[in-house]
Amino acid sequence: MSKSSLFLAGLCVAVLSTSASPRAVAQDLKKLDSDAAKTEQDVGDAVGRYCSNIAPSVGEARVAWQMKRLQELDGQIKKRIEELEAKEAEARDWVNKREEMLKRADEDIIAIYAKMRPEAAAAQLNLMDDSGAAAILSKLNPRAASTILNEMEAARAAKLADLISGPAKAASAAAPPVTPSPSAPPPADGKKS
Numbered sequence: 009m010s011k012s013s014l015f016l017a018g019l020c021v022a023v024l025s026t027s028a029s030p031r032a033v034a035q036d037l038k039k040l041d042s043d044a045a046k047t048e049q050d051v052g053d054a055v056g057r058y059c060s061n062i063a064p065s066v067g068e069a070r071v072a073w074q075m076k077r078l079q080e081l082d083g084q085i086k087k088r089i090e091e092l093e094a095k096e097a098e099a100r101d102w103v104n105k106r107e108e109m110l111k112r113a114d115e116d117i118i119a120i121y122a123k124m125r126p127e128a129a130a131a132q133l134n135l136m137d138d139s140g141a142a143a144i145l146s147k148l149n150p151r152a153a154s155t156i157l158n159e160m161e162a163a164r165a166a167k168l169a170d171l172i173s174g175p176a177k178a179a180s181a182a183a184p185p186v187t188p189s190p191s192a193p194p195p196a197d198g199k200k201s
Contacts, residue, residue, distance in 0.1 A: 134161070
C-alpha cells in the first residue's frame with residue numbers, strides 16, 4: 009500500500025472511532041505513518057531481490073530469443089542461396105541451349121541452304137526462329153547470305169543481321185577506333201588543285 013492510502017485508512021479508522029480520544033487518534037496516525045514507511049522499504053527491498061533473482065533467467069531468455077532469431081535468419085539465407093543456385097542452373101541451361109543451337113547449323117545444312125534458290129531459302133528461314141536462322145546465315149558465304157537476306161522482309165532481315173553482327177559489334181567496340189591518316193592541307197589560295 010502506498011503512504012497516502014495508509015493515511016486515508018488511518019483517518020477513516022479515526023473518524024469511525026469517535027469515542028477515542030484525540031490523543032489516541034494521533035498515536036494511531038503516527039503508528040500508521042511508521043508502518044507505511046516500513047512497508048515501502050520492504051517493497052523496495054522485495055523489488056530489488058526479485059530483479060536480482062530473475063536477472064540470470066532474463067539473460068538466458070534473451071540469448072534463447074536471439075538464437076531463435078539467428079536460426080530463422082540462417083534458414084532464410086539458405087533458402088535464398090538455393091533460389092540463386094536454381095537461377096544459376098537456369099542461366100547455364102540457356103547458355104547450353106544457345107551453344108546447341110549454333111551446333112545445329114552444321115555443315116550439311118549450310119551446304120543445303122547454299123545450293124537453294126534465294127527465294128526458297130528466305131521463305132524457309134522466315135519460318136525458323138531468329139537464333140537458328142541467324143546461325144545458318146552466319147555460316148553461309150557472304151554472297152549467298154546477302155541474296156537470301158535481300159529476299160526477306162526488311163524488318164526480319166535487319167533483325168537477323170543484327171543477331172549475326174552481335175559478336176562482331178562487341179569485338180569492334182573493344183577495338184580502338186581507326187583514325188584516318190592526315191591529308192594534305194588545302195592550298196593557301198583556297199583553290200582546289
